[in-house]
Amino acid sequence: MLHLRAVSPPDRTAEVIELLRGHRGATHLVVIPGAAVEPAGDVIEADVAREAADEIIESLCLLDLDHTGGITLEVIDTALSDAADRAEEDAPGEGADAVVWQELLGRTGDESRLNVTFLTFLVIACLLAAVGVVTDSPVTIVGAMVVGPEFGPLAAIAVGLVLRRWDLVGRATVALAVGFPVAMAITAGASALAESTGLLDVAALAGEHQVDFVFDVGPYSFIVALLAGAAGMLSMTSAKSAALVGVFISVTTVPAAGYAAVAAILGQWEKVGYSTLQLLVNLVGIVLAAATVLLLRRRKQRNAATERPLSRG
Missing domain, CATH: 3.30.70 (Alpha-Beta Plaits)
Structure with a gap:
């Protein structure tokens, strides 16, 4: 109620x-x-x-x-x-x-804005991902996934597309289009500083590592992104917020951004390309699945409303 x-x-x-x-x-x-x-x-x-x-x-x-x-x-x-x-x-x-659509618009509208809090969380998440890459620590990579705030704008884009709220789509797109480059630039700067002080060298990305899944883009990357986007939107529309944690630790958006920043400083351009592609695949997959879930739930809700009258009498 x-x-x-x-x-x-x-x-x-x-x-x-x-x-x-x-x-x-x-x-x-x-x-x-x-x-x-x-x-x-x-x-x-x-x-x-x-x-x-x-x-x-x-x-x-x-x-x-x-x-x-x-x-x-x-x-x-x-x-x-x-x-x-x-x-x-x-x-x-x-x-x-x-689905209470006005409630969903309010939630996603608040989370779609580019502001200092959003940028700070995204920068911290990318820095955590960079540390996880350098130290070959999957646990730190998972921490970066949880801290990352990117699902809010992605959900807002999906809601905006379904409801044709282009203002919402625009705000969320700006948040992502500005937020990720800024976070990656700061992470690259921190990586360059670490390299100059001897904390980071080319050997950090040489050979095989436990965190190589971050840039290992393939069909399953898109499949996981679709599943995560669907689960995330179901969580938001049914108030099952606990499920969002599982969504955060299943996609490699922020880790891919952090990996690309470190790889760029070390001149590992092939890994920069794969990491960036991984980032894009995850972003597109999440939005596509989230929008599909909303469309299906909207259709089901409309059908249910026409099955029996809601007025008394």
């Missing part, structure tokens, strides 16, 4: 109440006239089944509440109520399968 709170101009309150009272997926309706100060209006609260939330929010937006008032959603961990049980039973589909 989700808790919905809306701030409504007084002249719209009756329509909002009628909408929520008539919807099978809404219950626990509370109205507090004149309680809102900024923006001024009435406060209307209700608990809604997750699988009905997207339609309810869309209807409230058609009443212009997102501009003249406000709409917020919160997750309810526990709801002990026969009315809540009925709302969940009457709403089409399963809550775990439902």
Whole structure:
């Protein structure tokens, strides 16, 4: 269940109440006239089944509440109520399968922006990857995978493509297009400094190593990226955030970027090329799979909504 709170101009309150009272997926309706100060209006609260939330929010937006008032959603961990049980039973589909699109837009929108925090995490992740390459430490490479923040913008691109939100696609693309070159340049600078002080030499990349999988691009690189992108988007849309950790440690985006930076300083241009290709393969595979998952879930959700009416009566 989700808790919905809306701030409504007084002249719209009756329509909002009628909408929520008539919807099978809404219950626990509370109205507090004149309680809102900024923006001024009435406060209307209700608990809604997750699988009905997207339609309810869309209807409230058609009443212009997102501009003249406000709409917020919160997750309810526990709801002990026969009315809540009925709302969940009457709403089409399963809550775990439902996608609240406005919620997803909000999450991916926040994570798609190029800012200092995003760049800092990406730089740290690339530096960790570089250390893992130099020391031949798979554990450090895994650490770099977990720290890397790149899945947020990749998910935002997928959401933007499916919903045709080109502003979201543009912001996320800029974040990746600027973030990775900056992180790789800083990592290359740190590698050059390490080489000048004797901490790094050409022998570090000579021969076979445990971390060679980072630049070993092939069909399985794309397959893993597809699986990771699908799992990551399922995790985001079903609130299974723990699964994201598995996604982070299954793709070699950041490690490939770090490997390319080290290899460039040591003049290992073939490995630079393979690492860069590995990076691109993973980025494309994740976006493609994530967008496909969203398209399938959107179609399923629409089909479920048409199978039975959501209004009472």
